[in-house]
Amino acid sequence: xxxxxxxxxxxxxxxxxxxxxxxxxxxxxxxxxxxxxxxxxxxxxxxxxxxxxxxxxxxxxxxxxxxxxxxxxxxxxxxxxxxxxxxxxxxxxxxxxxxxxxxxxxxxxxxxxxxxxxxxxxxxxxxxxxxxxxxxxxxxxxxxxxxxxxxxxxxxxxxxxxxxxxxxxxxxxxxxxxxxxxxxxxxxxxxxxxxxxxxxxxxxxxxxxxxxxxxxxxxxxxxxxxxxxxxxxxxxxxxxxxxxxxxxxxxxxxxxxxxxxxxxxxxxxxxxxxxxxxxxxxxxxxxxxxxxxxxxxxxxxxxxxxxxxxxxxxxxxxxxxxxxxxxxxxxxxxxxxxxxxxxxxxxxxxxxxxxxxxxxxxxxxxxxxxxxxxxxxxxxxxxxxxxxxxxxxxxxxxxxxxxxxxxxxxxxxxxxxxxxxxxxxxxxxxxxxxxxxxxxxxxxxxxxxxxxxxxxxxxxxxxxxxxxxxxxx
Numbered sequence: 180x181x182x183x184x185x186x187x188x189x190x191x192x193x194x195x196x197x198x199x200x201x202x203x204x205x206x207x208x209x210x211x212x213x214x215x216x217x218x219x220x221x222x223x224x225x226x227x228x229x230x231x232x233x234x235x236x237x238x239x240x241x242x243x244x245x246x247x248x249x250x251x252x253x254x255x256x257x258x259x260x261x262x263x264x265x266x267x268x269x270x271x272x273x274x275x276x277x278x279x280x281x282x283x284x285x286x287x288x289x290x291x292x293x294x295x296x297x298x299x300x301x302x303x304x305x306x307x308x309x310x311x312x313x314x315x316x317x318x319x320x321x322x323x324x325x326x327x328x329x330x331x332x333x334x335x336x337x338x339x340x341x342x343x344x345x346x347x348x349x350x351x352x353x354x355x356x357x358x359x360x361x362x363x364x365x366x367x368x369x370x371x372x373x374x375x376x377x378x379x380x381x382x383x384x385x386x387x388x389x390x391x392x393x394x395x396x397x398x399x400x401x402x403x404x405x406x407x408x409x410x411x412x413x414x415x416x417x418x419x420x421x422x423x424x425x426x427x428x429x430x431x432x433x434x435x436x437x438x439x440x441x442x443x444x445x446x447x448x449x450x451x452x453x454x455x456x457x458x459x460x461x462x463x464x465x466x467x468x469x470x471x472x473x474x475x476x477x478x479x480x481x482x483x484x485x486x487x488x489x490x491x492x493x494x495x496x497x498x499x500x501x502x503x504x505x506x507x508x509x510x511x512x513x514x515x516x517x518x519x520x521x522x523x524x525x526x527x528x529x530x531x532x533x534x535x536x537x538x539x540x541x542x543x544x545x546x547x548x549x550x551x552x553x554x555x556x557x558x559x560x561x562x563x564x565x566x567x568x569x570x571x572x573x574x575x576x577x578x579x580x581x582x583x584x585x586x587x588x589x590x591x592x593x594x595x596x597x598x599x600x601x602x603x604x605x606x607x608x609x610x611x612x613x614x615x616x617x618x619x620x621x622x623x624x625x626x627x628x629x630x631x632x633x634x635x636x637x638x639x640x641x642x643x644x645x646x647x648x649x650x651x652x
Contacts, residue, residue, distance in 0.1 A: 216242040217251035219272060226292060228361035228410055230257050233321055240322050249279060253325060258292035269294050273306045280308045287328050291318065293380035299337040315381050316340045339382040347387045356403030358600055358629045364392055365411040373488045373555035374517065377412055386417050388424030393434050400440035405629055406598060407435060408445045415449035415458055429457035436467035443598060445469045452490040454499050462507035470507060471617040475515035479534030480527035483520055486559060500538055511541040511616035518575055519548040519568025521559035528571050535578055541586050543579045547572045587639040594649060597622065599630040619643040
């Protein structure tokens with residue numbers, strides 16, 4: 180639903196505006212030409228979902244998505260501040276679009292997301308050709324912002340909204356069905372981990388009324404969606420305050436799972452401190468809840484976890500893992516890990532390695548610590564030298580790669596239900612889908628997206644599998 184990113188080299192090499200590809204009589208100045216929207220999305224699943232919401236909002240205004248920025252009447256750069264040097268990368272991408280703004284003054288360039296929220300006026304001054312700079316809280320106002328720009332204004336909106344005023348615009352369906360859809364159940368975070376910028380860029384926790392979520396999922400199911408992913412910064416803290424029509428998170432999972440047409444439910448990303456017995460037992464009691472969970476740990480050392488302000492110890496984290504595997508042994512676990520955090524010793528790092536051996540994650544997103552302006556971690560000493568951080572990252576990733584490969588090889592010869600998502604990106608004679616454990620599987624043949632196949636795994640690759648449909652299954 181949102182456009183792929185176009186390499187900057189392509190944008191920078193062009194010195195003249197391209198001819199528009201809308202067909203005869205539909206050039207730049209033709210009022211009858213369809214309006215088009217290009218979104219450059221980078222970052223987490225939350226950003227991907229935000230881009231889907233913006234596409235839906237602008238589709239209601241008559242905008243069609245395009246993969247080509249030179250065709251667009253509206254370009255949105257949806258930024259993320261999780262990775263290092265995010266602002267510089269954003270400015271580089273925005274700078275590569277100057278030629279379009281110069282050639283087409285009617286083009287609207289909007290910069291949104293966490294970097295826009297974090298930098299605000301400073302970003303607006305550094306990207307003077309941006310017509311709109313807005314934070315995630317104001318996403319639902321994008322159509323209004325575009326209208327204001329058309330009326331001659333420049334827009335800067337990066338203030339946080341009051342909880343009672345916050346709007347969760349649903350992703351309405353325009354165009355082809357989506358097999359899998361993301362649904363926001365909450366926004367923001369109250370945790371304030373010492374390394375994290377999220378509470379400062381997405382604000383405090385706000386949960387949606389349960390009925391709004393159920394209604395949105397029902398609309399998606401009516402349009403052909405068969406799998407939904409419930410999203411939140413700390414998604415399993417949903418409903419903790421029991422107000423505004425909220426219910427406990429495990430009850431929300433049950434209500435979503437019972438909607439006709441929904442055959443798979445996932446959620447991401449939970450916080451280890453917020454797990455209740457009800458949430459864990461949901462993996463046993465709800466057949467629709469996929470046997471897969473991304474459970475960030477960040478470090479295997481209780482001392483480092485305390486410095487990170489994570490709110491749990493290594494022992495408490497392992498209690499959640501063990502309890503989960505007790506009731507649902509088939510659940511595949513993923514995680515996030517930071518190495519080289521300020522003050523991390525060799526002993527601390529070794530405890531992270533032993534955690535990998537203990538938990539045997541199916542996958543892990545791992546990073547060398549990088550500084551974030553405005554976070555408490557900047558004041559923590561001593562800093563770990565960059566070369567040590569990256570060497571620890573290399574060691575950790577090599578260990579996790581061995582574990583991942585062992586998991587994949589163990590799946591060969593086994594049968595799994597695979598949800599087909601679409602054509603393979605590398606082989607047109609194949610389609611690609613995922614198991615309930617979130618493993619990509621390639622299958623020969625022309626199977627329609629949304630099809631469920633029972634597949635026998637015959638080969639394991641580096642990060643995916645190949646399987647053959649089981650006849651009669």
